[in-house]
Amino acid sequence: MNRAESFESEALPHLDAVYRFALRLTGSAADAEDLTQETFLRAFRAWDRFTPGTRAKSWLFTICRNTFLRQRKRESHHREILERHTPAPTGSAVVDTSAVPFLGDPVLDPEGDFFRSFLDRTVLDAIDSLPAEFREVVTLADLEGLAYAEIAEVLELPVGTVKSRLFRGRRLLQERLRDYAADQGIIPAPAP
């Protein structure tokens, strides 16, 4: 099997999983598509460095996350430069984002039909609201089914840290869902 064939049979089947992971990282379908594309291009160019027999999925997730972190770092650097050199907008120059339909709203995004149910949306929102260090482990373990050792590889952390973050992340997620259910009157609110 040549290089291209092995990439096609080992890496490409994980396209959906990488896209879902990218969605959780970026929070928008358009950014997730760009990130997924960049991930696979980088993976293909680096395919010679992939060790056959190891899990391609966690290798791709590692590339995806590193690419995302690099992009975010670059963007925040650009933002800092812009903020330093752009005078603060005033009066009518201020853009009222609430007047721009769909802007930055994944629910109203044209691709938004992928969120099948209200409950799923609620759970995903709760996952997205977790601090990044917990969101990553919960996503990899509970949405993508990676083993602790694989998560440790993707996040470049010791397995013990993955375990404790997962424990705390799940507890935090349960608390947020419980608070939401209480707010909605689905369960009784806890006594003050």
Added chain:
Amino acid sequence: MSQISCQEALARLYELLDGELPADHADRIREHLERCGSCFPSLCSARAFQELLRRVSRGQPNAPPHLRERLLDLLRSEGLDPGP
């Protein structure tokens, strides 16, 4: 009741459900959680929570077809086999 303490059983609860414990250890933890009146509700609640997340996970979107096509075009231009 086994020698496992409630504290240990609850600390290992998610490792058990995640399939991360060696078989004999998993059996002892599971036995405690299923038989202990004060631990059993935590086991049920964790199982229900995990089931909820699995359901959400199954409802997650796949990569849109246009992304797959665009990516395959790009990869082919870099030397990926055009395929059938």
